Structures are given as structure tokens and as C-alpha cells.
Amino acid sequence: MKSILKTKRLFAVVLALVMVSGLAGCSCSTSDNSNANSTQNASANASGTQNATATTPTTDGSKTLVVYFSWSGNVDKMANWVAEATGGKLVRVTPKTPYSTNYNETVDVAKKEQNDNARPEINVDLTAEQLSGYDTVYFGFPVWWSDIPQCMKTFLESYDFNGKTIIPFFSHEGTSSGGSALDSIESLAKGATVKKSDYLSIRGGKVADSKQEVVDWVAKVSK
Structure with missing residues (x-):
């Protein structure tokens, strides 16, 4: 037991x-x-x-405007990336009489407009009062015949840019410096400070792969 x-x-x-x-x-x-x-x-x-x-956003989006004209779509891409990086308002300029989708025809029309110093009528969703609320304007365009398209000259002459800062960006097919485009912006946007030495220039065929370049550029010029 x-x-x-x-x-x-x-x-x-x-x-x-x-x-x-x-x-x-x-x-x-x-x-x-x-x-x-x-x-x-x-x-x-x-x-x-x-x-x-x-x-x-790298800048004060409430005070930033991104205005542009695009024919082939290259500047449209660039402008959207700029707007995304800045938080700015995106405004597209279009001619009331659209350009042809044919490259050669558009080239000929653009040359004639330039020779005639024409000011094509435009459509743009921006009032003078709205523009007055912005301090910085990113200005996008394709270089045509070593200058800004004539429809963008119409835009610049239609608004008061006094006291504003304009930062150019553009696509090109060989005129990487913009030709006389920067001088045209400066002469037409009276009273504005045009950052001619800070422009962004990208060849048309390389735009699609250039988002990071655009973003880096915005970070640099917005300091």
C-alpha cells in the first residue's frame, strides 16, 4: 500500500x-x-x-497656377506633373479654331500665324479676378518656330501679370534653349518676373519618360 x-x-x-x-x-x-x-x-x-x-506639395498650391497649351500631348503630360508636384491649379489654353492633327499642316499654319503676328482667339477657363489670386505661374508650351505659339501670346496679352512670377517649361524638337520664346514671354507679360534662367526644356520624344525630371525641377525652382 x-x-x-x-x-x-x-x-x-x-x-x-x-x-x-x-x-x-x-x-x-x-x-x-x-x-x-x-x-x-x-x-x-x-x-x-x-x-x-x-x-x-513642394509649394503653396493655393497660390500656384499651371497654365499651358499642348498640341501633341507632350506639354499636357509635363503640365499635369507640374500641377501634381506643386498642388497648383491646372488651366489649359486652346485655340477657338483647333489646329489640324496633321503635323505638316499645323507647322504651316503656325508659321503663317507667326509671319502675320496673329493673335488667335482662345478658350481658357480663367477670369482676370481668378488670376489675381495667384503669385506664381508655371507657363507651358511647345516651341514652334523658335518661339511660343501665337495663341499663347494671345493669352499673355489678355491678363495682368504685374507682380507675378512666371516659370517657363516647354517641349522642343531641337531648339532646347527655347529660341526667342523666353524673350517673348518677358515682353508680353508686363510687370512680371520671368525666371528665364530656370526654365525646363525637354525634347518631345523624351517627355514620356521624364516625370522624375519634372518633379526634381519643380523642387529646385520652388525653393
Whole structure:
């Protein structure tokens, strides 16, 4: 009988030790999971902060206007990237009489307009009062015959740019400096400060792959 009691007591002690060991193992596992979740949450929060920082406009968007004319779509891409980087309002200028979609025909019309010093009528969703609320104007266009398109001359002569800062950007097919385009902007936008040395120039065939170049340029000129 004594032998049986001793055996039962020994069995009870062993069972108790096994239970304690099992509980300790569960407790450790729960702690590890909590730490892992905390680490994951902290990592997610840090990632969210980085994303928020990356999308913050680099300039005061409420005071920035991005106005442009685009024929082939290259300047349209550039203008949208500028607006995205600045948080500025995007305004497109279009001639009331659209240019042909045929390249050679458009080239001929553009040359005739330039020779005649024409001022084509335009459509633009911008009032004089609205423009007065902006300090900085990013001005986009394709270089045509080493100058800005005549419809953009119409635009510049239709508004008061006194006291504003104009930052040019354009696409080109060989005239990387813009030819006389920058001088035209300066002479027509009377009273404005034209940042002629800070322009952005991208060859038409390279525009599609130039988003980062545009974003970096905005960061540089907006300082």
C-alpha cells in the first residue's frame, strides 16, 4: 500500500511540473506575438508617415497656377506633373479654331500665324479676378518656330501679370534653349518676373519618360 501511495504522489508531482512548464510556454508565445504585432503596427505607421511626406506639395498650391497649351500631348503630360508636384491649379489654353492633327499642316499654319503676328482667339477657363489670386505661374508650351505659339501670346496679352512670377517649361524638337520664346514671354507679360534662367526644356520624344525630371525641377525652382 505504501508503495502505491508513493507512486501516486510521485505521479502527481510530475504532472504538476508538466502543467507549469506548459503554462510557461504559452505565456512566452503570447508575449512574442504581442511584440510582433507592435513591431508590425509601428512599421505600418512609419510607412504611412513616409507616404504622407512624399505626397506633400513642394509649394503653396493655393497660390500656384499651371497654365499651358499642348498640341501633341507632350506639354499636357509635363503640365499635369507640374500641377501634381506643386498642388497648383491646372488651366489649359486652346485655340477657338483647333489646329489640324496633321503635323505638316499645323507647322504651316503656325508659321503663317507667326509671319502675320496673329493673335488667335482662345478658350481658357480663367477670369482676370481668378488670376489675381495667384503669385506664381508655371507657363507651358511647345516651341514652334523658335518661339511660343501665337495663341499663347494671345493669352499673355489678355491678363495682368504685374507682380507675378512666371516659370517657363516647354517641349522642343531641337531648339532646347527655347529660341526667342523666353524673350517673348518677358515682353508680353508686363510687370512680371520671368525666371528665364530656370526654365525646363525637354525634347518631345523624351517627355514620356521624364516625370522624375519634372518633379526634381519643380523642387529646385520652388525653393
